[in-house]
Amino acid sequence: MPELPEVEMARRTLEPLTGATIVSVASEDRRVFASSLDAVGRVIRRVGRRGKWLRLELDEGFVFSHLGMTGGFQLTTAKAPALPFERVRLDVVRRGKTTSVRYTDSRRFGRFIVSATDIEAWSELGPDPLLDGIDQERVLAFMKKRKRAVKEVLLDQALLAGVGNILAIEALWGAAIDPRTPSRSMNERDVHVIARELRAVIRRTLRYREAGRHAGHGKEPFRVYGHAKEPCPRCGTPLKHIVLGGRGTTYCPGCQKRHTPDSPRK
DNA sequence: CGGCATGTTGCGCA
């Protein structure tokens, strides 16, 4: 489930809980679930998201959730049996109607945290591309300070919250920039193109997920992720799969260069 | 059976 567009879809799933009162919170999973606050009786004021984190703002305190690799939310009835891989159950009531929120997560890399205050992971997040836009000057300054490959830096949640492996792969392909390029060698134009491509990939993926929710059609939004060895949609060169910073990375050795096409640097 | 996976953290070493 887990990059910005998918988490945004999860947020929309939870949005109807706004105004509801929590009647019970239950979990036996000490890995996924943590609570330092009794949320029973609290009212959900807002369902927010920043990057890959969800945050329910209560009249007192918060519920945070990160989907990890396999987390997800479903809304059901109180009498529905536990779902496969259900890790947390939260029941709420609004206008006399009960809704049961189930957090499922097979791999259990995700989190569900009830807390009286904001948590560090949330506070340390950088701007969210969808909520805050992309400040290119800031991104460039950040790139200049790091000594890693541009793709690794893009995955830093303090730079832009919500950018994950797929979005980084797709954006760099769209920008025609080699993912291994040191972030320090990025220039204004590179950042401009990366920002443009990130916005495009996020919007495209979101549209795809929205369509999938109802019908089930829509063009597959990924041009290179999952397409290693296939011809590059832009230049036809077979796409290559490498490991970069411990993450699988697909790119085109034919047209993804160490500089943007319009402004070669020496 | 082996390998890979949309994420994050932490450890050992240079």
Next chain:
DNA sequence: TTGCGCAACATGCC
């Protein structure tokens, strides 16, 4: 102190 490579986490899927 910083950077980096990797393992770990836990499980499903091809």
